Amino acid sequence: VQAVWLDCDPGHDDAMAILLAGYSPALQLLGVSTVASNQVVEKTTRNALDMLDLIGLTHIGVVMGQAKPLLRPAALLCPEIHGETGLDGPQGGPVLPHSGRQALPGKAAIVMFEAIQQHYGRQPQQRVQLVCTGALTNAALLLLLYPEVAGMIEITIMGGALGVGNTGPVQEFNIQVDPEAARVVFEAGVPLTMVPLEVTHTALATPEVLGRMFSRGGAGSISPFKALVELLLTFFASTYKDVFGFHGGAPLHDPCAIAAVIAPSIFKFELMRVDIETVSPLAAGQTVCDIWHQSSAPKNCRVAREMDVDAFWELMLAAVDATDLA
Ligand code: BDR
Numbered sequence: 001v002q003a004v005w006l007d008c009d010p011g012h013d014d015a016m017a018i019l020l021a022g023y024s025p026a027l028q029l030l031g032v033s034t035v036a037s038n039q040v041v042e043k044t045t046r047n048a049l050d051m052l053d054l055i056g057l058t059h060i061g062v063v064m065g066q067a068k069p070l071l072r073p074a075a076l077l078c079p080e081i082h083g084e085t086g087l088d089g090p091q092g093g094p095v096l097p098h099s100g101r102q103a104l105p106g107k108a109a110i111v112m113f114e115a116i117q118q119h120y121g122r123q124p125q126q127r128v129q130l131v132c133t134g135a136l137t138n139a140a141l142l143l144l145l146y147p148e149v150a151g152m153i154e155i156t157i158m159g160g161a162l163g164v165g166n167t168g169p170v171q172e173f174n175i176q177v178d179p180e181a182a183r184v185v186f187e188a189g190v191p192l193t194m195v196p197l198e199v200t201h202t203a204l205a206t207p208e209v210l211g212r213m214f215s216r217g218g219a220g221s222i223s224p225f226k227a228l229v230e231l232l233l234t235f236f237a238s239t240y241k242d243v244f245g246f247h248g249g250a251p252l253h254d255p256c257a258i259a260a261v262i263a264p265s266i267f268k269f270e271l272m273r274v275d276i277e278t279v280s281p282l283a284a285g286q287t288v289c290d291i292w293h294q295s296s297a298p299k300n301c302r303v304a305r306e307m308d309v310d311a312f313w314e315l316m317l318a319a320v321d322a323t324d325l326a
């Protein structure tokens, strides 16, 4: 069982990543931190708490992270994709019950470090997996404040693109929100895995996938929990259709990063040099991926190039089932 810390910005697909991280038998979720990106950090924190409590993980602590990028004045937000709450349903507004639970006191980087150090101290034979599914601000601060953490963790991110971006021509959102933080993370010398858009765009919650989700367990009727998941995915699919002309369902970007930790064998990876563009007004936030291996700089990132999509859904749907039974 691998120890995992999830740093996220829920966000529809982040909420599904929480579910997968919390209910995979292969993982032990140590805690959750939040960051401003899909929405302001107060909202992403609220959503993380509400999701955890909805799925019965009331013992998993949430710590609120950075409200702003490292150097930039304010986070880009993404209400056009995730709504005003960051986790809207088809009617607008929230769909999850409000849990009332509060975040842990303290700064995210400090709480993360203490949890990682404590776990690694007990089990130094295995690094803690830090999975980041939002802007990399908290991860960068953790590495800057505690350089020794580099020897205790591996980092897996959902973010970046080999080619075309989403919130910019060549920029993927999570990296574009805080390019300087991404640069710190990519240059930290930590074992790093990036699951880019090219892969996450294959994880589409199609009507067929939703049908599979509903028919599993053979109950004949949809449980209240699955009905909530359907509302979330319906909203997410509709904004992707409106903004990007995406047909065929919501892309579950963030759970792909969790899946890369649970089941690396369902991915094809390639080790390469990846640098972060931070300066260009046209392309700040681009992950510049040396796919032809021409750079003399050390290869610093294992980039996911392909994922076995059926195997991914098997993991995701098993977690939904496990949640439902809890
Ligand atoms: C990423 O951006 C966010 O909107 C999603 O939650 C995901 O982490 C995809 O570019």
Ligand code: CA
Pocket (backbone or CB within 6 Å): 008, 009, 010, 011, 013, 014, 038, 133, 134, 254
């Ligand atoms: Ca996210």
